[in-house]
Amino acid sequence: xxxxxxxxxxxxxxxxxxxxxxxxxxxxxxxxxxxxxxxxxxxxxxxxxxxxxxxxxxxxxxxxxxxxxxxxxxxxxxxxxxxxxxxxxxxxxxxxxxxxxxxxxxxxxxxxxxxxxx
Amino acid sequence: xxxxxxxxxxxxxxxxxxxxxxxxxxxxxxxxxxxxxxxxxxxxxxxxxxxxxxxxxxxxxxxxxxxxxxxxxxxxxxxxxxxxxxxxxxxxxxxxxxxxxxxxxxxxxxxxxxxxxxxxxxxxxxxxxxxxxxxxxxxxxxxxxxxxxxxxxxxxxxxxxxxxxxxxxxxxx
Numbered sequence: 001x002x003x004x005x006x007x008x009x010x011x012x013x014x015x016x017x018x019x020x021x022x023x024x025x026x027x028x029x030x031x032x033x034x035x036x037x038x039x040x041x042x043x044x045x046x047x048x049x050x051x052x053x054x055x056x057x058x059x060x061x062x063x064x065x066x067x068x069x070x071x072x073x074x075x076x077x078x079x080x081x082x083x084x085x086x087x088x089x090x091x092x093x094x095x096x097x098x099x100x101x102x103x104x105x106x107x108x109x110x111x112x113x114x115x116x117x118x
Numbered sequence: 119x120x121x122x123x124x125x126x127x128x129x130x131x132x133x134x135x136x137x138x139x140x141x142x143x144x145x146x147x148x149x150x151x152x153x154x155x156x157x158x159x160x161x162x163x164x165x166x167x168x169x170x171x172x173x174x175x176x177x178x179x180x181x182x183x184x185x186x187x188x189x190x191x192x193x194x195x196x197x198x199x200x201x202x203x204x205x206x207x208x209x210x211x212x213x214x215x216x217x218x219x220x221x222x223x224x225x226x227x228x229x230x231x232x233x234x235x236x237x238x239x240x241x242x243x244x245x246x247x248x249x250x251x252x253x254x255x256x257x258x259x260x261x262x263x264x265x266x267x268x269x270x271x272x273x274x275x276x277x278x279x280x281x282x283x284x285x286x287x288x289x290x291x
Contacts, residue, residue, distance in 0.1 A: 016265055
């Protein structure tokens with residue numbers, strides 16, 4: 001190996017822990033949830049109030065439940081049930097969707113952004 | 119009317135190595151992968167070997183033709199898989215060009231292979247994020263795949279180095 005090879009290899013290995021630190025920052029508990037149908041925002045709800053929501057999509061009604069600061073799909077008129085299998089979501093940035101029914105939910109943090117990258 | 123196409127020795131050299139790289143690319147695509155997006159990138163061994171033996175120009179041809187022909191064989195031409203492949207190949211070819219400009223003894227196969235694998239995975243993540251999955255959660259996978267890229271880049275570089283010391287290349291008449 002040439003000197004350049006060794007320097008590059010060491011740099012790459014040394015940089016790895018920092019890459020983990022940067023991209024694996026701990027998530028914070030979310031405060032609100034955004035429910036989208038396709039590209040349009042249907043509702044934005046606080047997670048601190050327990051409730052059940054029904055959202056109409058192209059295939060039918062998707063049902064959601066908010067409880068103890070968490071949200072989940074309880075029913076959706078699709079075959080994969082990916083959104084339901086995702087279970088409870090509670091951290092800011094968490095996301096799941098029922099793509100066939102075009103309904104997606106994303107948890108938002110207290111601020112507009114949970115991290116800024118330049 | 120008779121059309122004659124004259125091919126230079128460089129053309130046939132590019133064709134031979136592209137055929138070899140495409141074969142590896144196609145075989146590799148049938149391997150199961152534990153994590154989506156994780157591939158050993160064995161076809162890059164050919165790119166790196168060609169780069170060290172014949173220079174950047176030939177390596178760039180082999181690398182880009184491999185992505186094009188590989189996608190035609192696999193039926194993924196212009197699909198997301200192809201776009202990810204192409205973005206990785208173009209970026210790593212550009213980065214390798216920069217690598218060849220290093221003064222002194224420069225990089226050997228291991229260094230080039232590392233540069234290529236890191237460029238590949240970074241470009242593919244950027245491409246996937248911009249075109250297909252514009253969700254910040256995608257980047258949570260990045261450190262894991264980067265770790266594999268460093269490890270596999272090093273291994274492929276070592277394989278390429280042993281190829282270079284064990285094969286003597288003879289130009290066909």
